Amino acid sequence: MVGGFIRYQLSSYVRSLTFIPPLTLFIGWIILFYTYSGVPIMSSYAVTCISLYLVMTWVAMNVFALEGESEMNLLFVQLPSKRDYLWGKWVVCFLIALILGFIAMVYPLLLNSFKETPQFVHLSLAIYGHLFFAVFGILVGSFFSNSKVESKKFAWLSVMLVIAISIAQEGIIGKAYIFKWILLPLPPVSQILLHFTDETLEIGKGFWMDTAWVVFYSFICLLVIIRMFYRKGR
Template identity: 50%
Template sequence: MKGFMHYQLMNYIRSLKMIPPITIFCVWIIVLYIYKGVPILSSYAVTSITVYLIMTWLTMTVFSIEEESEKHILFVHLGNKKRYLWGKWATCFVFSFILIIIAIIYPIIMNNFSGTIHTLHIALAIYSHWTLALFGIFIGSLFSFSLNKYSWLSAVLVIVISLAYEGIVEKVSFVKWLLWLFPPVTQVLNYLNMGDSVQIGGEFWINFGVATVYSIIGFILIERMFSRRNG
C-alpha cells in the first residue's frame, strides 16, 4: 500500500496536473494577505473556502491521471480494488495537508493579522480548513466517478449551492431539508464570521457533529459507489 501511495504521488506530480490548482491557490493567498492588519477568523474563512474549491479541483485531477486499462492493471497488482481508492484519497490528503499548512501559517509568519492570534483561533482555523478540505475531496471523488461530460459543471453547481445555503433557505425555505444533501459548509464557517473575540458554545459542537457525520457518511457512500462500479 505504501508503494502504491508513493507511486500515486510521483505519478501525479509528473503529470503536472497539480500545477494550475496549486499555483492559483498560492497566488490567491499572496493577494489576500497583500495588506497588513486583516481580521483573523474572517480571513481564515476565506482561505477555508479556497481550500474547498482547490481540493475539489485537485481531487478530480488525481482521479483522472490513469486510463481505464492502466487502472485495471493496478487493481490486479493491489489485490483489492478499495486500496486503489484509498491510495487516491491518501494522495489528496497529502496535498490538502500542504495547502492547509500554507493557508494557516503564511499570514502568521508575514504578521498580517490586526490582533494577537490565540490558540482558539488556530483551532478554529484547523477545523474549518480540514473539514472543507474533506468536503472538497468528497465532491471531487463523487464526480470523478461520473461518466457525464458535465461532471465538472455538476461539481461547481454543488459547491455554489453549498456556499449559498443560507441565502437559498432565506428565499426558498421549503427546500431546506433537500439542502441537507449538500456539504454543510456555512455551518462550519459560522464561528469564523462572528469576529475575532468569538466564544465557543453548544451550537458549535452541534455543527461539528453534523459536519463529522456528513463526512463519514459521504466517504462510506463513495467507497460503496466505487465498489459497485468496479465490482
C-alpha cells in the first residue's frame, strides 16, 4: 500500500509539471557553474550543496501541495496510517534529492572540471554535504508546508528568510555572538560548510562533533514536523 502511494505521488508530481522550474534551474546552474575547468574541489561542491538546499526546499513544498484537503483526507482513509502519508512524501522528496545530488557530484567528474584529482576524502565529504543539505531543504519545506500559515505568499517569504539567515549565520554570529543561541533553531549549515576547505582536509574530533549535532538536529526536526502534521490533521 505504501509503495503504491509513493508511486502515485511520483506520478502526481510529474503530471503536475511543478518539477520543471526547480529541476531545470538546478541542472542549468550546474552546467553553467562548471563551464570552466580548473575549479577548486570543495569550494565548488559547497556551492552545489547550497543550491541543492534551495531547490529541495522548493521541491518539498511542491510535493506537499500536490493534494487539496479533501483528497488528502481520502488518502488518509486508504493508507494504513497518517504516518505513512507523511513518510511517503518524504521518500518522494529524498528520491528526487538523490537524483539531483548524483548529478551535482558526478557531472564535474565526467567533465574533469576540478584543478586536481578528487581523493576519497573529498568525495566522502561531498556526499555527506549534499546528503544533509538535501535533508535540510526537505525539513524546511516540510515545516512550512505543515505550519498553520494562512497565506502561501507569506510562507514562501518565511522560507526564503530562513534559508538566507541559515546560510549567513556564521557571519552573523561572528558579528554578535548572542545570535548563536537565537539562531539555534535554524539548520546548522555552517557546521557542514566549515569542513569544505580546499586546504589540507582532516576529519578529526571537530568534524565528528559537528556531524553529531547535524544528525541530532535533523532527528529533532523530524519529530517536530511529525507532531505538527498530526496536530494539523485534527
